[in-house]
Amino acid sequence: MIFYHFGEYLLLLKKVFKKPEKWKIYRKEILHEMNEIGVGSIGLIIIISTFIGAVMTMQIAFQLVSDLIPNSIIGQINRDSNILELGPTISALVLMGKVGSSISSQIGSMRVTEQIDALEIMGINAAGYLILPKVVAGVIMMPVVVVISIFCALVGGLLGGSLTGAVSAGDYIIGIRESFQGFTMVVAMVKAFIYGFIITSVPAHKGFHVRGGALEVGQAGTRAVVVGCISILASDYIITALLL
Amino acid sequence: MIEIQNIHKAFGDNQVLKGIDAVYERGKVSMIIGGSGSGKSTLLKCIVGLHEPDQGKVLFGKQEFTRMDFEQKVPIRKEIGMLFQASALFDSMTVEQNIVFTLDMFTEMSLAEKVDRANFCLERVNLVGKNNLFPAELSGGMKKRVGIARAISMSPKYLFCDEPNSGLDPATSILIDELIQDLTEEYQSTTIVVTHDMNSVMGIGEYVMFLHQGQKFWEGSNKDMLKSDVKELNDFVFASPLMKAARETMK
Numbered sequence A: 001m002i003f004y005h006f007g008e009y010l011l012l013l014k015k016v017f018k019k020p021e022k023w024k025i026y027r028k029e030i031l032h033e034m035n036e037i038g039v040g041s042i043g044l045i046i047i048i049s050t051f052i053g054a055v056m057t058m059q060i061a062f063q064l065v066s067d068l069i070p071n072s073i074i075g076q077i078n079r080d081s082n083i084l085e086l087g088p089t090i091s092a093l094v095l096m097g098k099v100g101s102s103i104s105s106q107i108g109s110m111r112v113t114e115q116i117d118a119l120e121i122m123g124i125n126a127a128g129y130l131i132l133p134k135v136v137a138g139v140i141m142m143p144v145v146v147v148i149s150i151f152c153a154l155v156g157g158l159l160g161g162s163l164t165g166a167v168s169a170g171d172y173i174i175g176i177r178e179s180f181q182g183f184t185m186v187v188a189m190v191k192a193f194i195y196g197f198i199i200t201s202v203p204a205h206k207g208f209h210v211r212g213g214a215l216e217v218g219q220a221g222t223r224a225v226v227v228g229c230i231s232i233l234a235s236d237y238i239i240t241a242l243l244l
Numbered sequence B: 001m002i003e004i005q006n007i008h009k010a011f012g013d014n015q016v017l018k019g020i021d022a023v024y025e026r027g028k029v030s031m032i033i034g035g036s037g038s039g040k041s042t043l044l045k046c047i048v049g050l051h052e053p054d055q056g057k058v059l060f061g062k063q064e065f066t067r068m069d070f071e072q073k074v075p076i077r078k079e080i081g082m083l084f085q086a087s088a089l090f091d092s093m094t095v096e097q098n099i100v101f102t103l104d105m106f107t108e109m110s111l112a113e114k115v116d117r118a119n120f121c122l123e124r125v126n127l128v129g130k131n132n133l134f135p136a137e138l139s140g141g142m143k144k145r146v147g148i149a150r151a152i153s154m155s156p157k158y159l160f161c162d163e164p165n166s167g168l169d170p171a172t173s174i175l176i177d178e179l180i181q182d183l184t185e186e187y188q189s190t191t192i193v194v195t196h197d198m199n200s201v202m203g204i205g206e207y208v209m210f211l212h213q214g215q216k217f218w219e220g221s222n223k224d225m226l227k228s229d230v231k232e233l234n235d236f237v238f239a240s241p242l243m244k245a246a247r248e249t250m251k
Helices: A002-016 A023-063 A072-112 A115-121 A126-164 A169-177 A182-208 A214-243 B040-048 B070-077 B095-106 B111-124 B140-151 B170-187 B198-204 B222-227 B231-237 B241-250
Strands: B002-011 B014-024 B029-034 B055-060 B080-083 B158-162 B190-195 B207-212 B215-220
Touching: A002 A126, A002 A182, A023 A072, A023 A126, A072 A115, A072 A126, A072 A169, A072 A182, A072 A214, A115 A126, A115 B080, A126 A169, A126 A182, A182 A214, B002 B040, B014 B040, B014 B055, B014 B190, B014 B207, B014 B215, B029 B040, B029 B170, B029 B198, B040 B158, B040 B190, B080 B140, B095 B111, B095 B140, B111 B140, B140 B170, B158 B170, B170 B190, B170 B198, B190 B198, B198 B222, B207 B222, B207 B231, B215 B222, B215 B231, B222 B231
Parallel strands: B029 B190, B029 B207, B080 B158, B158 B190
Antiparallel strands: B002 B014, B002 B055, B207 B215
């Protein structure tokens, strides 16, 4: 069953990446989707990342109660955890819930109301027209969202640490600047790029193959989020194992 | 002209179509009728390429549609207009955007030319000035008419209508039927209508094909249909009290 769905997903991707009928129309759609997927999610990502950064700082401080360890290490751990894992992965899981279910429902509704059939009959590659702009927008906007998320988590850590007295602002800033490895940002961007692809293509696949009515559209949305989240976590493991 | 030869289609163990042959002529409204589950919508989907027949051929003119891949089908599909049962208008687009969508995709017309064409199509279906409404703001009959306006935007050689009268009041149904007939004459298109509305059949069905349990049971004109002695056809045609009364009057 898994192989059947995976095969179906690959065949759909083959259709998605066919040459577009008219680039001008696709460009317009890509910009629209960048706004929907990326800009529309920034508010939520800012709130979540700021709180995660603040909580992370307090928890690290709680666990590192020792005179032998400098307080600046709190900033350092927070920075690396956020860049390598929390920024990309938490953002991806949140967006999977927000954007993924929306993509699946949108395409699924179009399927059950015969709008996809209408596109096909017009001679338009429905998979390409509906999914390619979303995938392109996802892989462009996800790295932007992840950078914003990391920044907010670091600022959140600074605020949380200094407001609660877990770590002084000075120590925290020294920490986040100390022994920074640029490669960690490369890993974060690779993750963001792949997550952007998963967040858009997996729900699109689930929506595109819906059969039935409103109930099935809802079920497809749920399945899309579950499969998407598992795919994100699996790819997180693989990327980390390969790059670090 | 569209010709179908020996069309078979099954979904799992359910054999929906069992060897259908027919010829649909240009400039004529051809109708496929039959009870629910008789396979008429499946046949229409096989003809337009939404379903792949398991066996048999669909010929548009002399071109064998069933053997073509997606790219090869595109030139024929540009000549197809289709009205769906639930209209299938794109909800995120206005009426005008729905109509100019194919023009945007496949032509190099200027914006003014496209708007002119949209206005012409809307005028043709008697919906002047509704350009900026969204499908959600339209009644069922208006949606059908916008669906027709979208279908004729590329001046189709082939017009397909899946249950064009479903959910409409009798007066609007007659309007839609007349529109389909007028457009068929105007564009000299090969028009195929799937319906179980006997008023439509009696009104505009120049060629009627009756499907029963996936097989072609009868074909002929709407006038011949009333004289038929095929039991399954008579059971279907004269199922309603109105048609029964009409038959008694004719007798």
